[in-house]
Amino acid sequence: MTATIIDGKAFSARVRAEAGRKVMVLKEQHDLTPGLAVVLVGEDPASQVYVRNKGKATVEAGMKSEEIRLDVTATEQEVLDVVHRLNADPTIHGILVQLPLPKQVDEMAVLDAIDPMKDVDGFHVINTGRQAVGLPAMVPCTPLGCLMMLKDTLGDLSGLNAVVVGRSNIVGKPMASLLLSENCTVTIAHSRTRDLPAVCRGADILVAAVGRPEMIRGDWVKPGATVIDVGINRIPKEDGKTRLVGDVCFDEAVEVAGAITPVPGGVGPMTIACLLANTVTAACRQAGIDEPEV
Numbered sequence: 001m002t003a004t005i006i007d008g009k010a011f012s013a014r015v016r017a018e019a020g021r022k023v024m025v026l027k028e029q030h031d032l033t034p035g036l037a038v039v040l041v042g043e044d045p046a047s048q049v050y051v052r053n054k055g056k057a058t059v060e061a062g063m064k065s066e067e068i069r070l071d072v073t074a075t076e077q078e079v080l081d082v083v084h085r086l087n088a089d090p091t092i093h094g095i096l097v098q099l100p101l102p103k104q105v106d107e108m109a110v111l112d113a114i115d116p117m118k119d120v121d122g123f124h125v126i127n128t129g130r131q132a133v134g135l136p137a138m139v140p141c142t143p144l145g146c147l148m149m150l151k152d153t154l155g156d157l158s159g160l161n162a163v164v165v166g167r168s169n170i171v172g173k174p175m176a177s178l179l180l181s182e183n184c185t186v187t188i189a190h191s192r193t194r195d196l197p198a199v200c201r202g203a204d205i206l207v208a209a210v211g212r213p214e215m216i217r218g219d220w221v222k223p224g225a226t227v228i229d230v231g232i233n234r235i236p237k238e239d240g241k242t243r244l245v246g247d248v249c250f251d252e253a254v255e256v257a258g259a260i261t262p263v264p265g266g267v268g269p270m271t272i273a274c275l276l277a278n279t280v281t282a283a284c285r286q287a288g289i290d291e292p293e294v
């Protein structure tokens with residue numbers, strides 16, 4: 001039996017279309033145009049592509065998009081000044097500072113400066129804490145996208161064993177916290193975990209977010225499990241070009257899993273769609289209105 005392939009690209013198109021319909025209602029009924037600002041420091045080519053895609057998706061959904069580019073030599077104060085200006089701008093409801101930042105800029109200080117209400121990445125400690133205790137919060141886009149695909153595939157997640165491989169602040173930890181909120185039994189595994197393959201084999205839900213190309217093999221997957229591959233690794237091909245692979249060895253895992261996300265076309269597109277959804281949510285909360293039902 002081969003696994004069902006979870007089509008993140010198709011799913012993300014539905015999420016983006018829904019965000020677009022909400023934006024239409026907000027414009028017509030509340031004279032409110034949600035605005036998203038993306039701050040990019042430096043010229044990392046991968047980040048540039050990603051930032052351009054975000055800008056395009058934002059405009060397609062009818063929102064205002066602003067891109068702020070700073071030189072790779074920008075000081076921390078220059079980045080903070082941009083954040084402060086965006087915090088004060090009433091036409092901007094979401095602020096995303098593209099990570100990683102150059103080494104002279106303290107990431108934590110920048111994230112801490114973002115108004116938590118405008119923190120569409122959900123990386124501010126206020127949002128991390130609010131999510132953890134069950135208060136309304138901005139939830140990080142990648143884990144949110146993963147959760148949407150899991151619920152769409154499995155329905156109620158209560159009681160399932162979830163193993164998250166990776167403990168980053170941007171994916172692993174918030175993913176684990178969201179799965180706990182859905183009543184999963186959650187294990188966070190990482191580089192020091194003993195007998196990682198055996199731990200993974202206990203997972204009904206296996207989320208791979210380690211950043212190591214094809215580390216998770218087919219025989220680490222419990223038959224029938226749902227596998228979410230967060231990894232996006234560019235590796236060289238024989239012909240000198242490159243290809244994208246996840247943290248899961250797809251060709252092996254697809255033979256064992258019940259359902260699996262591909263790379264590309266899985267988690268990545270959902271991340272961008274959730275960014276738009278979060279920006280709509282943020283705009284409604286800032287305006288003190290209920291999010292439209294569409």
Ligand SMILES: Nc1nc(=O)c2c([nH]1)NC[C@@H]1CN(c3ccc(C(=O)N[C@@H](CCC(=O)O)C(=O)O)cc3)C=[N+]21
Nearest residue numbers: 050096097098099100121264265266267268269271272
């Ligand atoms: N503050 C911040 N928030 C982020 O959410 C954030 C960030 N910084 N820094 C970089 C990472 C990376 N990231 C991606 C999102 C979508 C795709 C995506 O759409 N990928 C496509 C293919 C992309 C390709 O072909 O290269 C896919 O997987 O199908 C990729 C990568 C968000 N990040």
